[in-house]
Amino acid sequence: MSQKLTRESDVASGQPEPTPPPARPDPKRPGETIFRGFAVGAGIAILAILAAVAAFLLIQGSPALLADPAELATHGYGEFVEWVLPYVFGTVWAAVLALAMAVPVAIGIALFISHYAPRRLAQPLGYIIDLLAAVPSVVFGLWGSNVLATGVQPLFTWLNANLGFIPLFSGQVSGTGRTILTAAIVLATMVLPIITSLCREVFLQTPKLHEEAALALGATRWEMVKMAVLPFARPGIIAAVMLGLGRALGETMAVTMVLSGGRNITFQVLTSENPNSIAAQIAQNFPEAFGLKTSQLIAAGLVLFLITLAVNMIARWIVARRAAYSGAN
Amino acid sequence: MTTLSQTLASDALTSGRLPRFTAPVAVVASILVGVAIAILAADGNLAVAALFGFALYLVVMEVAARVVEGARQASDRRASTLISGAFILALLPLGSVAWEAISKGIARFDLNFFTMSMRNVVGAGGGAAHAIYGTLYVTGLASLMSIPVGLLTAIYLSEYGRGTRLARSITFFVDVMTGIPSIVAGLFAYALMGLLIGPGFKSGFSGSIALSVLMIPVVVRSSEEILRLVPNELREASYALGVPKWLTIVRIVIPTAISGLISGIILSIARVIGETAPLLIAAGFTASLNNNPFDNPMMTLPVFVYDSYARPGIDVQAYLDRAWAGALTLILIVMLLNLIGRLIARRFAPKTGR
Numbered sequence A: 001m002s003q004k005l006t007r008e009s010d011v012a013s014g015q016p017e018p019t020p021p022p023a024r025p026d027p028k029r030p031g032e033t034i035f036r037g038f039a040v041g042a043g044i045a046i047l048a049i050l051a052a053v054a055a056f057l058l059i060q061g062s063p064a065l066l067a068d069p070a071e072l073a074t075h076g077y078g079e080f081v082e083w084v085l086p087y088v089f090g091t092v093w094a095a096v097l098a099l100a101m102a103v104p105v106a107i108g109i110a111l112f113i114s115h116y117a118p119r120r121l122a123q124p125l126g127y128i129i130d131l132l133a134a135v136p137s138v139v140f141g142l143w144g145s146n147v148l149a150t151g152v153q154p155l156f157t158w159l160n161a162n163l164g165f166i167p168l169f170s171g172q173v174s175g176t177g178r179t180i181l182t183a184a185i186v187l188a189t190m191v192l193p194i195i196t197s198l199c200r201e202v203f204l205q206t207p208k209l210h211e212e213a214a215l216a217l218g219a220t221r222w223e224m225v226k227m228a229v230l231p232f233a234r235p236g237i238i239a240a241v242m243l244g245l246g247r248a249l250g251e252t253m254a255v256t257m258v259l260s261g262g263r264n265i266t267f268q269v270l271t272s273e274n275p276n277s278i279a280a281q282i283a284q285n286f287p288e289a290f291g292l293k294t295s296q297l298i299a300a301g302l303v304l305f306l307i308t309l310a311v312n313m314i315a316r317w318i319v320a321r322r323a324a325y326s327g328a329n
Numbered sequence B: 001m002t003t004l005s006q007t008l009a010s011d012a013l014t015s016g017r018l019p020r021f022t023a024p025v026a027v028v029a030s031i032l033v034g035v036a037i038a039i040l041a042a043d044g045n046l047a048v049a050a051l052f053g054f055a056l057y058l059v060v061m062e063v064a065a066r067v068v069e070g071a072r073q074a075s076d077r078r079a080s081t082l083i084s085g086a087f088i089l090a091l092l093p094l095g096s097v098a099w100e101a102i103s104k105g106i107a108r109f110d111l112n113f114f115t116m117s118m119r120n121v122v123g124a125g126g127g128a129a130h131a132i133y134g135t136l137y138v139t140g141l142a143s144l145m146s147i148p149v150g151l152l153t154a155i156y157l158s159e160y161g162r163g164t165r166l167a168r169s170i171t172f173f174v175d176v177m178t179g180i181p182s183i184v185a186g187l188f189a190y191a192l193m194g195l196l197i198g199p200g201f202k203s204g205f206s207g208s209i210a211l212s213v214l215m216i217p218v219v220v221r222s223s224e225e226i227l228r229l230v231p232n233e234l235r236e237a238s239y240a241l242g243v244p245k246w247l248t249i250v251r252i253v254i255p256t257a258i259s260g261l262i263s264g265i266i267l268s269i270a271r272v273i274g275e276t277a278p279l280l281i282a283a284g285f286t287a288s289l290n291n292n293p294f295d296n297p298m299m300t301l302p303v304f305v306y307d308s309y310a311r312p313g314i315d316v317q318a319y320l321d322r323a324w325a326g327a328l329t330l331i332l333i334v335m336l337l338n339l340i341g342r343l344i345a346r347r348f349a350p351k352t353g354r
Helices: A009-014 A030-066 A069-075 A078-118 A119-134 A135-164 A182-203 A208-216 A221-250 A252-257 A278-288 A292-326 B004-011 B023-040 B046-068 B071-108 B112-116 B127-159 B165-177 B182-196 B206-231 B232-240 B245-272 B277-282 B301-310 B316-347
Strands: none
Touching: A030 A208, A030 A292, A030 B127, A030 B165, A030 B182, A030 B206, A030 B245, A069 A078, A069 A292, A069 B206, A078 A119, A078 A182, A078 A221, A078 A278, A078 A292, A078 B023, A078 B071, A119 A182, A119 B071, A135 A182, A135 A252, A135 B071, A135 B301, A135 B316, A182 A221, A182 A252, A182 B071, A208 A221, A221 A292, A221 B071, A221 B182, A252 A278, A252 B301, A278 A292, A278 B182, A278 B277, A292 B165, A292 B182, B023 B046, B046 B071, B071 B316, B112 B127, B112 B316, B127 B206, B127 B245, B127 B301, B165 B206, B182 B206, B182 B277, B206 B245, B232 B245, B245 B316, B277 B301, B301 B316
């Protein structure tokens, strides 16, 4: 049985599993051995690259991790854990805000494409959403800081004035609109197509019989979606959200260009005192950094790598488990 | 299922239906009222108009449907409205980005922009030729490294390693690798070059290493999917004629799938050509044309956009104009690549199932 969602296409099309390859390459055919060797080598190279990413970050970041806190205070940015924690908070907080906005919209879009739009329009509409994924992140950053920030500033003022009693919207509202909420909106836009396309794929895999059974019992379309589609797709949705989270955590340019964040740990989303994300902190400081500071930024990158690695591995694990289960359907 | 039978017993099947023209009329009316409110209360702000119009439509249809059709139909209509609304909501940033990029980018989208570098340019004038060359070098080198590795891995996964433990772990880690933050890829390339050559070394080649880390998994995933679509009968027919496996792959499987492979590769190039953060770290900045990707920093188009925006000199507007022109160029390149990729995929779709 295949492990990936997308692999199920060949099961669905009723294709037989390929015949097992010959057990041992014929010694008279060196081409076979060489070609196979290249293919296996390429596969192993990928595993090696992934290991190398972790290894080289560790090697180059270790001076900062091992350095004396006093030395870090004079030649670096300060004691490592104490320095990096606010940025970890900023990274997670921005990603959570982005997902809170993106997930409902993404599920809605996916449902629209898979179950609501006329069937002939479904594919073009899917392409349109994919176009969002094609826009380079730097363009989104430019748009977020120059267009969106000024556009949402009046809304922020209104939120602050009328809903300021909610801690989230309290505090002194920013005059430029360049707050973590703006950055989160840009992030949400960027992760939207990823979550949408995964959810769409899962929604389309809902067994037709379940849907038809619900409709035959007199369910409205929304009841059918609630009873047949969403329960079936729940693990897929969770995986899609996790993958979106992984992307939002690591996305650099949106936060870098929209925010001039500091080391604030605050849940207020409308003020000009914003937390910064790890990725943005690296991008903003790396060009000027040297020596121990460079090591410290690389070590921060390692922290980011480990966080996203964990999130992605959990997501992929959910997908794999779900695919194995749904194969029985 | 209990909820269903309970609700079925109530009014649902016997209640009336709203006339078909209700929804379109309600849409138009809500938009008009929304615009009116916006003009009266918020200086004709379109966002306010849209928000009020949408809320009004929701309320009106909810009430009308609840009275005439019953609660179940009302919630069905509400869900349809919200779901369609989500789709329209997603079009807003797309439309806004496209509009702003075109209207603001067109100011400097001229011949100079594509023929001049930023060498000795302060304020207005200059162009992004050095960045465009850099992007071509860096992306080209990244493709040279990623495509063979990616393709061969896909061949291993789909032709040789099906179901083996190695193939399973490669698939898993390729998927994990698609989630590597781009800036981490840049740090990796920087750290690698720092160890191999010396600290602080930045070059176009480092940038392409970073891009390769991001590009390889995309190539593997798309190629593997396409290779799996090749009908097994073709392979078996080839084996039956005594053709060795590797020749079957080279002469039968790949030619059958070639359009899908090429389209996947083009899409993966489109995916990395707009990457900023890794190039910012690994390839660095420069104002001059650098034709040697193996030494000295090399400017690339995304970094050019970022740099013009983040550190403008005197006459900020000139730098901002260049940034938008660069953004427009980038969007056009990426859209063009996407279009070509999709056209190839559709025009020469794999000849399956015959």
